[in-house]
Amino acid sequence: MRSQPTTRRTVLAGMAAVAAFGIPAGTAVAEGSGPRIGILLYDGFSLLDPTGPAELLSRLPGATVTMIAERRGPVRTDTRQTSVMAERSIAEVDRLDVLLVPGAGERGTVAAMENPALIDWIRRVDRRTTWTTSVCTGSLILGAAGLLRDRATTYWASASYLESTFGVKYVPERYVQVGKVITAAGVSAGIDMALFLAARLAGDEIARGIQLAVEYDPHPPFDSGNAATASPELKKLALRLLAESQK
Amino acid sequence: MRSQPTTRRTVLAGMAAVAAFGIPAGTAVAEGSGPRIGILLYDGFSLLDPTGPAELLSRLPGATVTMIAERRGPVRTDTRQTSVMAERSIAEVDRLDVLLVPGAGERGTVAAMENPALIDWIRRVDRRTTWTTSVCTGSLILGAAGLLRDRATTYWASASYLESTFGVKYVPERYVQVGKVITAAGVSAGIDMALFLAARLAGDEIARGIQLAVEYDPHPPFDSGNAATASPELKKLALRLLAESQK
Numbered sequence: 106m107r108s109q110p111t112t113r114r115t116v117l118a119g120m121a122a123v124a125a126f127g128i129p130a131g132t133a134v135a136e137g138s139g140p141r142i143g144i145l146l147y148d149g150f151s152l153l154d155p156t157g158p159a160e161l162l163s164r165l166p167g168a169t170v171t172m173i174a175e176r177r178g179p180v181r182t183d184t185r186q187t188s189v190m191a192e193r194s195i196a197e198v199d200r201l202d203v204l205l206v207p208g209a210g211e212r213g214t215v216a217a218m219e220n221p222a223l224i225d226w227i228r229r230v231d232r233r234t235t236w237t238t239s240v241c242t243g244s245l246i247l248g249a250a251g252l253l254r255d256r257a258t259t260y261w262a263s264a265s266y267l268e269s270t271f272g273v274k275y276v277p278e279r280y281v282q283v284g285k286v287i288t289a290a291g292v293s294a295g296i297d298m299a300l301f302l303a304a305r306l307a308g309d310e311i312a313r314g315i316q317l318a319v320e321y322d323p324h325p326p327f328d329s330g331n332a333a334t335a336s337p338e339l340k341k342l343a344l345r346l347l348a349e350s351q352k
Numbered sequence: 353m354r355s356q357p358t359t360r361r362t363v364l365a366g367m368a369a370v371a372a373f374g375i376p377a378g379t380a381v382a383e384g385s386g387p388r389i390g391i392l393l394y395d396g397f398s399l400l401d402p403t404g405p406a407e408l409l410s411r412l413p414g415a416t417v418t419m420i421a422e423r424r425g426p427v428r429t430d431t432r433q434t435s436v437m438a439e440r441s442i443a444e445v446d447r448l449d450v451l452l453v454p455g456a457g458e459r460g461t462v463a464a465m466e467n468p469a470l471i472d473w474i475r476r477v478d479r480r481t482t483w484t485t486s487v488c489t490g491s492l493i494l495g496a497a498g499l500l501r502d503r504a505t506t507y508w509a510s511a512s513y514l515e516s517t518f519g520v521k522y523v524p525e526r527y528v529q530v531g532k533v534i535t536a537a538g539v540s541a542g543i544d545m546a547l548f549l550a551a552r553l554a555g556d557e558i559a560r561g562i563q564l565a566v567e568y569d570p571h572p573p574f575d576s577g578n579a580a581t582a583s584p585e586l587k588k589l590a591l592r593l594l595a596e597s598q599k
Contacts (some may be wrong), residue, residue, distance in 0.1 A: 116510055117510055117591065153403055153406075157400055159400075163597050164593040165593075179437045182410075186416060189437070211364050297570060297571055300574060309574070310589065315593060317577055317582050320488075320540055321540040322526075322541075326544065327559060329561075330566070330568035331564075342561035344565075350411045
């Protein structure tokens with residue numbers, strides 16, 4: 106059996122109609138006319154932290170989403186099995202509307218916090234952003250750059266480190282906004298934060314359209330993602346699975 | 353201000369204890385001793401489709417998660433702004449425990465369905481998988497390979513295409529299992545499907561541990577991700593945002 110013919114109709118119903126009727130004037134935008142969103146990758150980042158928000162934010166009208174790292178090229182995740190390409194080096198980027206700093210495992214987070222080139226770049230870029238954001242332990246990296254005030258969130262297992270190191274209150278929400286800084290909780294919380302951010306950047310209706318575009322109607326088969334209600338045993342298991350996968 | 357010192361305590365509370373006490377015999381596994389999971393990338397894939405499941409499945413004890421494409425190297429997403437590295441070419445991989453085929457926009461999906469090298473490889477690898485899975489329009493690619501039976505899910509806007517082209521019933525669930533084939537709904541549904549799959553591969557307790565490891569306790573700020581309850585206007589907007597971002 107060969108591949109099915111696909112020419113008679115479009116795979117996505119309604120896509121042809123959209124193309125035929127064009128974009129209403131109010132939302133007709135060319136790529137690059139919308140927000141410039143930069144995501145900082147560094148060795149050992151956790152894969153979903155940047156890619157979840159990137160998926161959603163890339164659907165904002167006219168948005169550009171750029172993966173940035175100390176040097177251009179592939180950047181390894183915490184498992185060392187996967188890489189995402191950095192399309193630009195930090196030396197090539199000094200102006201962003203949105204900066205997003207993802208989280209990592211222990212090793213990657215500490216290395217980023219102690220890397221003056223990354224920390225100095227984050228501070229410099231932050232001066233002109235509209236929003237400076239983080240996912241998971243990325244908030245600790247914002248903390249290392251001196252950008253946290255009052256309250257923030259982070260990965261559940263890093264809450265006490267956040268409070269004792271940076272003197273900010275840990276808030277166990279999916280995302281926490283203080284001024285122009287938005288921190289998200291662990292890994293998957295970046296997706297919820299991205300929807301909130303999309304609404305701030307382009308309005309609630311566009312954010313709702315993006316939610317439908319990525320069919321984000323979550324129904325996990327278990328209800329075990331909240332550390333506040335997890336047993337000590339499950340917390341140990343979660344950290345063990347992370348540690349083992351990051352060896 | 354320089355970076356904060358990070359040497360006195362660990363960023364992730366409990367991580368040191370986990371390392372010190374070691375892994376109980378029941379879950380002590382070396383990388384590569386668990387499931388071999390392969391994710392097929394192709395030009396124009398949607399970023400979250402492979403990366404959401406990869407994040408979760410990479411925490412399975414001993415798992416290897418390998419990004420695979422027709423050729424090794426960077427593979428562009430549907431927006432053409434981001435690339436994920438394919439670590440292996442299809443010629444290098446003929447045995448997987450889990451195959452995952454992500455979705456793409458109109459152009460990427462059709463090109464993959466009509467690419468005999470990809471379709472033949474999917475068919476060949478499927479013969480020995482434990483699970484053959486898809487996210488979003490990836491199910492149409494499984495359909496092109498002749499692997500769908502009875503029921504499946506797909507991206508909401510592709511439901512009628514799925515039914516009319518492959519003669520299977522579209523089921524509007526987050527994921528649908530028929531035999532060893534599991535199809536997930538659009539984009540973000542791959543995360544829910546990955547938890548279900550993790551439970552099948554390693555048991556409910558490990559799946560719950562993974563859910564906590566990625567803090568997957570979703571609370572989106574809107575409730576607009578379900579096509580069954582979305583207005584026609586919102587559906588049009590969602591498809592327009594997709595079409596614009598994929599130009």
